[in-house]
Amino acid sequence: MNLPRRLLCVITDDSTDPVELARLALEGGAGMVQLRRKKATGRELFQWAVRIQALCREQDALFIVNDRVDIALAMHADGVHLGQQDMPASAARSLCGPDAIIGVSVSCTDEALKAAAEGASYIGVGHIFPTFSKDKPTPPIGTAAIRTIRNAAQLPVIAIGGIDHDNAAEVIRAGASGIAVISAISESDDPAAATRELVKRIRQ
Amino acid sequence: MNLPRRLLCVITDDSTDPVELARLALEGGAGMVQLRRKKATGRELFQWAVRIQALCREQDALFIVNDRVDIALAMHADGVHLGQQDMPASAARSLCGPDAIIGVSVSCTDEALKAAAEGASYIGVGHIFPTFSKDKPTPPIGTAAIRTIRNAAQLPVIAIGGIDHDNAAEVIRAGASGIAVISAISESDDPAAATRELVKRIRQ
Ligand code: NI
Numbered sequence: 001m002n003l004p005r006r007l008l009c010v011i012t013d014d015s016t017d018p019v020e021l022a023r024l025a026l027e028g029g030a031g032m033v034q035l036r037r038k039k040a041t042g043r044e045l046f047q048w049a050v051r052i053q054a055l056c057r058e059q060d061a062l063f064i065v066n067d068r069v070d071i072a073l074a075m076h077a078d079g080v081h082l083g084q085q086d087m088p089a090s091a092a093r094s095l096c097g098p099d100a101i102i103g104v105s106v107s108c109t110d111e112a113l114k115a116a117a118e119g120a121s122y123i124g125v126g127h128i129f130p131t132f133s134k135d136k137p138t139p140p141i142g143t144a145a146i147r148t149i150r151n152a153a154q155l156p157v158i159a160i161g162g163i164d165h166d167n168a169a170e171v172i173r174a175g176a177s178g179i180a181v182i183s184a185i186s187e188s189d190d191p192a193a194a195t196r197e198l199v200k201r202i203r204q
Numbered sequence: 205m206n207l208p209r210r211l212l213c214v215i216t217d218d219s220t221d222p223v224e225l226a227r228l229a230l231e232g233g234a235g236m237v238q239l240r241r242k243k244a245t246g247r248e249l250f251q252w253a254v255r256i257q258a259l260c261r262e263q264d265a266l267f268i269v270n271d272r273v274d275i276a277l278a279m280h281a282d283g284v285h286l287g288q289q290d291m292p293a294s295a296a297r298s299l300c301g302p303d304a305i306i307g308v309s310v311s312c313t314d315e316a317l318k319a320a321a322e323g324a325s326y327i328g329v330g331h332i333f334p335t336f337s338k339d340k341p342t343p344p345i346g347t348a349a350i351r352t353i354r355n356a357a358q359l360p361v362i363a364i365g366g367i368d369h370d371n372a373a374e375v376i377r378a379g380a381s382g383i384a385v386i387s388a389i390s391e392s393d394d395p396a397a398a399t400r401e402l403v404k405r406i407r408q
Pocket residue numbers: 369370
């Protein structure tokens with residue numbers, strides 16, 4: 001499946017109710033929701049995923065699951081997103097078939113080339129700017145890395161890390177197909193409005 | 205797939221190298237290895253599973269994965285084992301197909317009936333005796349519960365919890381098809397010998 005251009009992917013955080021967050025993000029026009037909750041049980045993920053999948057279908061938005069390929073398969077979700085500590089993209093591709101969206105987090109060209117060789121559909125490139133959403137001991141890679149990595153891997157880039165309404169357009173101009181955000185939405189007082197604003201900025 | 209009678213399932217613990225533990229358990233004659241490592245990343249589980257699957261095939265032993273149906277599918281493993289906090293057995297059955305071994309942990313008749321209705325192949329019943337392997341705030345259910353739960357669910361029982369060479373035969377006499385052990389093997393000075401002794405006791 002081809003990834004839509006100028007896509008906003010909203011990723012659930014570790015404290016907000018993920019179903020409610022997804023609902024507000026979809027209300028704001030997010031094109032993709034990624035369920036990510038590192039410490040949740042399989043049962044919790046399954047139950048959230050059932051509900052988020054239904055919400056995404058209502059809005060014609062894409063739904064992907066972080067790490068847990070089995071949860072994605074059980075939902076007939078659109079795909080999965082894999083970090084460098086998750087199962088190899090090649091294994092996920094075998095399990096999910098040729099049409100699934102398989103995203104892989106990368107922070108350099110080497111990781112991007114490996115993701116491409118293993119059958120990734122897109123690469124999540126970051127972190128672009130300083131961020132406190134995840135533990136990030138490494139420095140931000142900056143917007144110039146987006147085009148370099150994209151051109152090397154020949155895959156669409158979803159940029160992540162410290163992206164907000166002030167820098168989102170710059171990230172798209174730098175060559176990203178879309179952006180992924182966590183705290184810009186989950187920590188907003190009005191997640192639907194924050195999503196709407198980000199969608200507007202990346203479509204400018 | 206029918207579960208072999210008088211089966212010894214060795215479950216990996218949270219500290220020992222799971223591949224080495226599996227190797228020794230198989231050397232001692234374990235009929236099944238279950239990869240269980242709650243805090244491991246998907247990548248770690250995948251890499252261990254590749255090696256344990258190969259060892260199990262060499263010894264004609266069964267290999268199942270705890271919780272992560274995707275890892276089991278990627279290995280073409282024999283099946284999965286699900287706790288009450290993992291994805292529903294019905295979803296795992298849909299993903300794995302009719303021939304997969306799907307075990308579900310239960311501690312009472314209600315959970316056992318639900319597991320049976322959802323397509324479980326066996327029930328892991330426990331904990332039978334006092335145990336320190338996992339956090340168990342509930343009291344042990346005792347050997348008499350094995351037959352009660354088995355007869356209600358009409359599924360083979362693998363008993364778990366505090367089972368060692370002194371009480372293994374009693375558990376089989378109480379109606380269990382097999383036993384599952386963690387610390388009895390992983391905390392033994394000689395895991396292969398401890399496995400061999402347990403296999404002998406449950407075949408008496
Ligand atoms: Ni003794």
